[in-house]
Amino acid sequence: MLFENVGVLKADGTYLPAQYVGIRDSHIVWLSDTPPVEDFGERIDGKDRLLIPGLYNAHTHVAMTLMRGYGEELPLQSWLFDRIFPFEDKLFAEAVYWGSLLGMAEMLSTGTVSFTDMYYFCEETAKAALECGIKANIGRGVSCFDESKRFSDLPAYAELKELIPTYHESGDGRVRIDVAPHAEYTTRPDILRDTAAMAGEYGLRMQIHVSETNKEHLECVGRHGMTPTALLEQTGVLDRPLTVAHGVWLTDTDMERLAKHGTTVAHCAKSNMKLGSGIAQAEKLIRKGVPVAIGTDSAASNNALDMLDEMRMAGLLAKGVSCDPAAFPAATLLQCGTRGGALSQGREDCGDVALGYRADLVMLDMTDIGFCPAHAPLSNLLYGAGSRAVCMTVVDGHILYQNGEFTTLDIERIRLETQRCTDQILRM
Amino acid sequence: MLFENVGVLKADGTYLPAQYVGIRDSHIVWLSDTPPVEDFGERIDGKDRLLIPGLYNAHTHVAMTLMRGYGEELPLQSWLFDRIFPFEDKLFAEAVYWGSLLGMAEMLSTGTVSFTDMYYFCEETAKAALECGIKANIGRGVSCFDESKRFSDLPAYAELKELIPTYHESGDGRVRIDVAPHAEYTTRPDILRDTAAMAGEYGLRMQIHVSETNKEHLECVGRHGMTPTALLEQTGVLDRPLTVAHGVWLTDTDMERLAKHGTTVAHCAKSNMKLGSGIAQAEKLIRKGVPVAIGTDSAASNNALDMLDEMRMAGLLAKGVSCDPAAFPAATLLQCGTRGGALSQGREDCGDVALGYRADLVMLDMTDIGFCPAHAPLSNLLYGAGSRAVCMTVVDGHILYQNGEFTTLDIERIRLETQRCTDQILRM
Structure with a gap:
């Protein structure tokens, strides 16, 4: 495959006009003016x-498309205990399969090539990812509310x-498998230790929710005499190798711990705003040397x-809260949403x-009104179109995905099956 | 024209499934299940x-699409004095015409039926609006930096x-004409008084930028011993009848003044965030009885x-800053973006x-992934699709506008002419 005469935005925001990009055996082997x-076979005008580099969604629960708008x-507690948990109690494998495919279709059509997932019925999500062709680090969520059970006793x-x-x-x-203890407040120190041991044994990456809400952060301090990150x-x-989701209430010392260990924080600005969880200090994390990636939750x-949309929001939020229009510049946002996500996986x-890089690419139509006039392709990408x-x-x-069509997915069927499964769950 | 079997979202967020909506002579004369x-002539499946009701953009400068990404x-001062003002110094009528059409195309394709504009070369924007069919309240910006000149001496x-x-x-x-003193800091009390007199004489509405930045707000207090709103x-x-744009730094007393006079505040969340101007307290304004509309700037x-996108941002920002997921609920956002904007004009x-209402309508495709599943059409509209x-x-x-095509605009030509005018200005 050869892209001819195409404008290229690199992960660091550099713009190269009129490039030729040749793909062979999944990799980029030609990049030149x-x-x-x-x-190179198929030629693309x-x-x-x-x-642009394909986007990496560093934190999501893809099958929860089933609960979009539900x-x-x-408030978070009522959202979880009155809506999400009761719905999830009735989930079944087929629903997770279709909900996963719906989410993957949404991601592919908006330029995401890979995602980091934390959920259960993981086999369904893995099968869906293999079928559709997207990349995924699929984390089996681990939680434990039974004092008598150890990690090895759990279904996870x-x-x-x-x-x-x-x-x-x-x-x-x-498709890769991660070990994903859900959070400090839904596990115990021995569970955390055992999941880390398993990840070490098999060479797996880990994921965990950390300091998403102030309540959770402070309760951990009360319980263990230390922050979730210290624990x-x-x-x-x-x-x-770990991705920490959210990190809204991290202390400076927490940030230094994460920097020391090279832990990635998946910044999920929109979800944190929508649930009223708070505002993560993404730029401070970067300044302190913590790798930052972007997730939708x-x-x-x-x-x-x-x-x-998530990257735009992260940029606007940083500028708005700091009253500094130069905060979280577009080039940094692009880096976090592409290379930062890939490294976190x-x-x-x-x-x-x-x-030499894998051909994970997104092409955009610069005849879209949001790209006109052509002062700045990068800000037109993020803030215009x-x-x-x-x-x-x-x-x-x-x-x-090409011009509204999926090459591996039957989107009409996915929509209908997702709605059918959702209706079935609501009737239970 | 008759819409058959269509889901309807009213301005207050009420959802009515499977409605018949009949249009005759510009008005809605049938609304029933x-x-x-x-x-009714043409039938639309x-x-x-x-x-949904057409969206009203309560504050913009439409021809400034010419400076998208420029x-x-x-920082605001450098943005204005090093980029925007020098570019505007070279503006010419034809550029404003094409830039206006580009902005109108962008608005129509994203569901906006009317906008409130403040700029100059107003005849170009008015002609463009008449040609394209969109509604507009076009405000001639008034500013004066010459102590010897009175309002009646100005080109405006x-x-x-x-x-x-x-x-x-x-x-x-x-198409209507408004009187639009630019701001307190770009006019004088006598100019404000004279513009208000003219608006009274001709029965015109007014627009003005108020307390967009803290600097501007405080400097007014220093100059006049009172806030911009008090002035x-x-x-x-x-x-x-007045629309105040931004109102980021309004005091409680300012808000009470605006409520007493029925002045609308045009809330421009994204612009305020992007320029680092601060965060307007939109919900507090509503609680105090100030009419709030939504603008893109x-x-x-x-x-x-x-x-x-603007309404989504206003909602997320309110929730994020207050840590309250119930802040600025979707139904209120829709009301502000539709009926609130219409009343402000x-x-x-x-x-x-x-x-009996005018047929200013937007139809959306609920087969879009963001509308699936169908738990909640209103939040799927604002936060999903x-x-x-x-x-x-x-x-x-x-x-x-229908399915990517404009019925009154040649978008290809508009894009090319806008780029040509932009290139010409940059070469001057």
């Missing part, structure tokens, strides 16, 4: 088009033991899985338009 | 479609004298003219889907 001599404008443990050989250790590494350090979780709290050869201008999404060199 | 007996991430005065008979007092009232009261401006600071029979699902925009019963 001159055309290659060799034949890049006139009036912009090619439980709006409620048994499920992980099956998921690892079936999905993580087979195939081409497109993660003490239990060995920070020694694993679930469609139950967001209510979209649109990474360009352990995908070293992903997240940029560069020679946004995801409505996405016209192609490519994962590992395969076109999965 | 049963079809009318009489023939409303299956899987949502009909001067990003600069002469221009208003021509605009009023040509545009305001002729035609069907779709507007003293100079008679609050006695006119210009594409130079936003960088989009997308009202659904003095259009009493606009801004709702209701019998947003403007990408807009498939039809109707003004006074005329379809101006």
